[in-house]
Amino acid sequence: MEAFDAAGVTGIVWRRVAHGKEAQAEAVMREIMQLARQAEGFLGSEIFPPIPGVQDGYVVLYRFGRGIHLRAWLASSRRQELLQQIAGLLREPAVEFFFTHGRQQAGTASSVFAYRIRPDKEAAFQEWRRRILEEVRTWKGFLGTESFDTLDGSRPEFIVVVRFDDRANLDAWLKSKVRRAFMTEVRKYVDHVALRRIGSGFEGWFDTSEHTAPPARWRQALVILSALFPVIMVMRHLLSQIFVMLPLPVAFLILLALDMALLTYAVMPRYSRWMHFWLRPRERFNWRGELAGWAVIVGTIGVTLLAFLSMS
Numbered sequence: 001m002e003a004f005d006a007a008g009v010t011g012i013v014w015r016r017v018a019h020g021k022e023a024q025a026e027a028v029m030r031e032i033m034q035l036a037r038q039a040e041g042f043l044g045s046e047i048f049p050p051i052p053g054v055q056d057g058y059v060v061l062y063r064f065g066r067g068i069h070l071r072a073w074l075a076s077s078r079r080q081e082l083l084q085q086i087a088g089l090l091r092e093p094a095v096e097f098f099f100t101h102g103r104q105q106a107g108t109a110s111s112v113f114a115y116r117i118r119p120d121k122e123a124a125f126q127e128w129r130r131r132i133l134e135e136v137r138t139w140k141g142f143l144g145t146e147s148f149d150t151l152d153g154s155r156p157e158f159i160v161v162v163r164f165d166d167r168a169n170l171d172a173w174l175k176s177k178v179r180r181a182f183m184t185e186v187r188k189y190v191d192h193v194a195l196r197r198i199g200s201g202f203e204g205w206f207d208t209s210e211h212t213a214p215p216a217r218w219r220q221a222l223v224i225l226s227a228l229f230p231v232i233m234v235m236r237h238l239l240s241q242i243f244v245m246l247p248l249p250v251a252f253l254i255l256l257a258l259d260m261a262l263l264t265y266a267v268m269p270r271y272s273r274w275m276h277f278w279l280r281p282r283e284r285f286n287w288r289g290e291l292a293g294w295a296v297i298v299g300t301i302g303v304t305l306l307a308f309l310s311m312s
Contacts, residue, residue: 009070014095016057021089028086041069115158121189132182141169219279226297227271230304232259
């Protein structure tokens, strides 16, 4: 398999639009992007208008999950029709090129923001976004950003992913005074802004750095159950005296706090890596792998249950 097919692919288009044809060209470009969003494997897109003295053309970025999906999009007949429409609006033929990229490296940290832009504030918001991007690029550990338009709902949101090399550098940016000033300003251009967590909420206990999506939720839940049950039973046994000395709610709070700390920092990082074969099964169903995963889960719960029943 070629590298072009094995990883994500980003396409970059450079278009220099004829004077006075900007509105028509932007309309066609957005129609092309709307068509791309309906294509299989589409991940995101963004259009950057010209900046006087800096950038004299429109730059369009779009990203697909695999090269095979990009090829299908490039060959679509409707896209060819739209390219013919925009060709007459350009000062010179467009320049288009592509590059492949590996998946997110382990250890990176990301935050996801959703903006609901006011209908009459699109231009102001995009100018604000240009300025905040210029600022965040200067910060230690910055790796990049990606933008996505949601398609669901009558009032779609503009999604921005910001990536840093580690959590400390990401937090430094998120808590900075300069970013706080930017976030205060953007409220003039949006009706709603929120930090979103994508997935089931358990991703911190699972390695998602090499995959575009977390494991199936029911698999996550069963792995967590099989880890939590023995931990909480052992800790309950070791800390039995606190249930005599302290009120029941306080004792349970202490027990759960210690359980969660032990799971987060000691148990789940190792256990989830060990159960990787079952959390993320291969595309072709494997009975041996599936049965082995179920055996670990049922066996762990069963042994713990029998051990503590024999003690009671």
